[in-house]
Amino acid sequence: MYLILSAFFESLGVKSFMVDSKKGITTFKVKGIKAVSPLIPLFVDNLGLGYWKTNNINMLIEFFKYHSAGAQTYKKGLIALLNLLYKYLNNSSKSLSECI
Numbered sequence: 001m002y003l004i005l006s007a008f009f010e011s012l013g014v015k016s017f018m019v020d021s022k023k024g025i026t027t028f029k030v031k032g033i034k035a036v037s038p039l040i041p042l043f044v045d046n047l048g049l050g051y052w053k054t055n056n057i058n059m060l061i062e063f064f065k066y067h068s069a070g071a072q073t074y075k076k077g078l079i080a081l082l083n084l085l086y087k088y089l090n091n092s093s094k095s096l097s098e099c100i
Helices: 002-011 033-045 047-068 075-087
Strands: 017-020 026-029
Touching: 002 026, 033 047, 047 075
Parallel strands: none
Antiparallel strands: 017 026
16 A cells, blocks of 8 residues: 555655554655645545544645745744644644744
8 A cells, every 4th residue: 555655656756755663553754845745735635534634634734835825934924833833732842932
């Protein structure tokens, strides 16, 4: 299955890789905003298929919209991005107020 996904992503120009954990869990990874860019329309069109990850997918889509608009280059945009990231569950060692 991972090989099929990998071949599909490669056809879109997206580099992906698999990582095996010590617990025997295989994870399929795509890193970087440029790599995720071609996948955003797929996530938007098929959001219901990943119902157990809906919050994460919504966060990715919202983050991509801000980033594509260049929001991170302005203070208000950066604060909006930080608020977005902290709106969803995270394992951050710092609070939002410490980051802003």
